[in-house]
Amino acid sequence: MKRKLIAAIGVAGMVFGMAACGSDDDSGDGKKAGAEGYAGETLTVWTMSGSNPPGWTKTVTDEFEKKTKAKLKIEVQEWNGIQQKVTTALSESNPPDVLEIGNTQTPAYAKTGGLAELGDVKKEIGGDWADAVNAPSVFDGKQYALPWYFGNRVVMYNKKVFKDAGITETPKTRADLFKAFDAIKKKGDAEPIYLPGQNWYFFDGLLVGQGVEPVKKEGDKYVSNLSDPKVAAAMDVYKQYQSYSKAPKDKDEATPQQAEVFAKGKTGAIIAMGYEAGTAIKANPKLEKDIGFFTIPGETAEKPEGVFLGGSNFAVAAGSKKQDLAKEFLRIALSEKNDGALVKEAGWTPKSEAGQKYAVGQPAAEAAGPAAKAGGTTPLIPEWAPVENPPNPIKSYMTLVLQGKSSADAAKKVEGELNKRLSQQQ
Structure with missing residues (x-):
């Protein structure tokens, strides 16, 4: 079991890392990732109550809808009873496309086969994330989620x-x-x-x-x-x-x-x-x-x-019929720019050394940094x-x-x- 986290992270603020905004290459289903590629489609994303602040949510929604021409539907869930709700949703034929999942809960969902592998997206946008930050997203050597945010007390x-x-x-x-x-x-x-x-x-x-x-x-x-x-x-x-x-x-x-x-x-x-x-x-x-x-x-x-370094990951449901569109969302949501905006707005902990600049001036974030470097889950x-x-x-x-x-x-x-x-x- 990996417990020690954050060998190279500082200060405190939300989470995210380096990212690209995606490309206009052909997607697996023959659609284009750029303009008009997903026109008329709707991507459903589950987030937990209190997780996505209004400024970040508006920016990500606007960027996603402008780039893909698809609609973004964010459905906020309550924490009470969420494990059973997610378990049920992942077993159904029409699950939410993207889900926020507690970082320490990810291995359990991955083992059921309910999550899609995201190794390709991790290589594209998460090259500078500290290895330990990414550890809760990996199960049995495969990437089943991407770290969204974490913080410590x-x-x-x-x-x-x-x-x-x-x-x-x-x-x-x-x-x-x-x-x-x-x-x-x-x-x-x-x-x-x-x-x-x-x-x-x-x-x-x-x-x-x-x-x-x-x-x-x-x-x-x-x-x-x-x-x-x-x-x-x-x-x-x-x-x-x-x-x-x-x-x-x-x-x-x-x-x-x-x-x-x-x-x-x-x-x-x-x-x-x-x-x-x-x-x-x-x-x-x-x-x-x-x-x-x-x-x-x-x-x-x-x-x-x-x-304790608690937080959440973004995962894509294996049963989603919109895998490529879901990955477009991840590229935008986890971009360096939007990552930094989330750090400033919500005050969590950056996932990389590069993200530390976004936490400057956040008193709670700065206090959390020294301990985060040797924290665990x-x-x-x-x-x-x-x-x-x-x-x-x-x-x-x-x-x-x-x-x-x-x-x-x-x-x-x-x-x-x-x-x-x-x-x-x-």
């Missing part, structure tokens, strides 16, 4: 709360950060950090930092690895963070939305994605001037904390897909530890369910 903090507690310098180590939390706690006017007990992706970053996987391979199957001492060490760090929070131990960061809690102005920090600042500002516009970001600090100043195996379906057994493990069980006992409590899910691919 940072510390989003309230400058006023930190200043009022006498904190004048940005924490550079984990110990520095905990000292800052102690100062905020002593001041008594705010909660040092809002961290619910089931912020699973933050915990996965701590696992990355410890160099350990939540699963391991035994013979020809994957099983729980939660009993590994390194998993316990990562959970100990999480427990230290959570000790400064009054957040519920059995909820995640979306219940309630942590950015809305932060917006009340009585929270020192949250572990957040950059876009969550927008949520907080929408809830409390007066807070905008007080929001800052810094890299999640590690044990030493030289090495930031490990982070969840296990890139088809067996992983069912694990994160609610109720995620690893979240249950986290809650059990925070409620007082030892890491070993908590692992034993959930490993049966985790192993069951690992044996039942979706």
Whole structure:
């Protein structure tokens, strides 16, 4: 399993890379890729709620329709229940042509045979992408998707709360950060950090930092690895963070939305994605001037904390009857220009060194960069897909530890369910 990512990426912003806009060569079905080549056709693209910002969407739509003379129909999907919806769609005779798929979910869909190979398009437009950025798009040595965007978490903090507690310098180590939390706690006017007990992706970053996987391979199957001492060490760090929070131990960061809690102005920090600042500002516009970001600090100043690099890929349904038109969409959507526009508008992480220039001036993006270089993902195996379906057994493990069980006992409590899910691919 490849876990380490981003050997050569910096700053933070959305995703994309070098690209070409396609050519006017004959396509496989005898049509021309240029003017009038696809007149009268409609390409259906599924994206997830919140993924495609309005500026990027308008630009890509206009370019696609001008070049191909076809119509672009973007259908926004909700995250709840999306895995089953995608699985069903890919098995039908008339699936959406292009789909946004979570990067760590791609291997599961690829194994079913539901995705078209895209190696030719990758060679054409993704020559400068860091290898690790592309890793979640590859299964069994073949390219079944193209990386669209990814990002990692940072510390989003309230400058006023930190200043009022006498904190004048940005924490550079984990110990520095905990000292800052102690100062905020002593001041008594705010909660040092809002961290619910089931912020699973933050915990996965701590696992990355410890160099350990939540699963391991035994013979020809994957099983729980939660009993590994390194998993316990990562959970100990999480427990230290959570000790400064009054957040519920059995909820995640979306219940309630942590950015809305932060917006009340009585929270020192949250572990957040950059876009969550927008949520907080929408809830409390007066807070905008007080929001800052810094890299999640590690044990030493030289090495930031490990982070989970989450994001999405674009895939083409194997059952689509518009393969060439779908590839035209990918060439346009993943062009360097549109990639850069998406970085600026959405604040994710560039896929290449060349894309770093688009993230300059994005505070959250700049804070995410140092950690992104050594970040990682969840296990890139088809067996992983069912694990994160609610109720995620690893979240249950986290809650059990925070409620007082030892890491070993908590692992034993959930490993049966985790192993069951690992044996039942979706």
